[in-house]
Amino acid sequence: MYKAIIRPILFCFDPEKVHYFTFSLIKAISKIPGAKSLIKTIYLVEDKHLEREFFGLKFKNPVGLAAGFDKNAVLYNELSNFGFGFIEIGTVTPEAQEGNPKQRLFRLKGDQGIINRMGFNNEGLKAAIEQLKGNKGQVVIGGNIGKNTQTRPENYTKDYLECFNALHPYVDYFVLNVSCPNVGSHAKLNDKDYLLELIGAVQKANLNFSTQKPILLKIAPDLNDNQLDEIIELIAETNLEGVIASNTSTDRANLKASNERLEEIGNGGLSGQPIKNKSTRVINYLSKKSNKGFPIIGVGGIHSAEDALEKLEAGADLVQIYTGFIYEGPKLIKSINKAILKKVH
Numbered sequence: 607m608y609k610a611i612i613r614p615i616l617f618c619f620d621p622e623k624v625h626y627f628t629f630s631l632i633k634a635i636s637k638i639p640g641a642k643s644l645i646k647t648i649y650l651v652e653d654k655h656l657e658r659e660f661f662g663l664k665f666k667n668p669v670g671l672a673a674g675f676d677k678n679a680v681l682y683n684e685l686s687n688f689g690f691g692f693i694e695i696g697t698v699t700p701e702a703q704e705g706n707p708k709q710r711l712f713r714l715k716g717d718q719g720i721i722n723r724m725g726f727n728n729e730g731l732k733a734a735i736e737q738l739k740g741n742k743g744q745v746v747i748g749g750n751i752g753k754n755t756q757t758r759p760e761n762y763t764k765d766y767l768e769c770f771n772a773l774h775p776y777v778d779y780f781v782l783n784v785s786c787p788n789v790g791s792h793a794k795l796n797d798k799d800y801l802l803e804l805i806g807a808v809q810k811a812n813l814n815f816s817t818q819k820p821i822l823l824k825i826a827p828d829l830n831d832n833q834l835d836e837i838i839e840l841i842a843e844t845n846l847e848g849v850i851a852s853n854t855s856t857d858r859a860n861l862k863a864s865n866e867r868l869e870e871i872g873n874g875g876l877s878g879q880p881i882k883n884k885s886t887r888v889i890n891y892l893s894k895k896s897n898k899g900f901p902i903i904g905v906g907g908i909h910s911a912e913d914a915l916e917k918l919e920a921g922a923d924l925v926q927i928y929t930g931f932i933y934e935g936p937k938l939i940k941s942i943n944k945a946i947l948k949k950v951h
Contacts, residue, residue, distance in 0.1 A: 893921020
């Protein structure tokens, strides 16, 4: 029904407007008596064999929602009813910011991809915390944190620390977003020496709390082998809890979309099917080269149960969906979980 009726209608309109319309719709439907139970009955798959335990957290199943979908933590309770094992909110920055000028979100229908240059648009730290106070505890929540666009390089770490300290009581794990191609002045964030400084500062802040929260690093799919070796060294050196592979790509190779269309769209991070193989390659390399040295959350181009299994077989321990959720609808979560169970039994 989603692909046959709902998606064609939604895809007639501006992607960003549709995103907020869908949020309002899910909110409204979820308030109807009995709707929550009905949604769970249709989509939720519960089985002990789906449960996973990583970095001290127990996940009901290994299928999560990637950051960027519920930036401001307004829909995580409702989205959990569709069967996600975990939901990552954000990217959250200390202050609210508009992000890049619109139009900044584009569908590549022929490629089953999306290009975005949102620019960390979000309502800021205080707004996210207000929303997270309403957490019903139904699902593991990750907090994806970043810096404000206008922040000067010498204050980058301060921004991350502000988000980390304030969100600490409200999320189950943290993700340092240092690989988004849609925010200017990110060069420093990809420098190993700076990453050591940033990770060290956040880990030190973590010790100030009675319970420490896992910290993960989100990396780009465009890294070469030498850069991936540096990531493995970085994880070993800092004892970070894990890696999310991967963020969006700046590569435009082998797309069905015309050069004219791509030029018209301009800069942005590419997600969806076109980056599936790139992200799987990164997962496979990190897993093998580190000898399964740390947990990996695999994300990028998961549009089917087969795509998810491919990520898991490549070395991912958990998976996340985003663009696939938009193209395939909520049944994708159920189909992935059922496929995982089929392999177990």
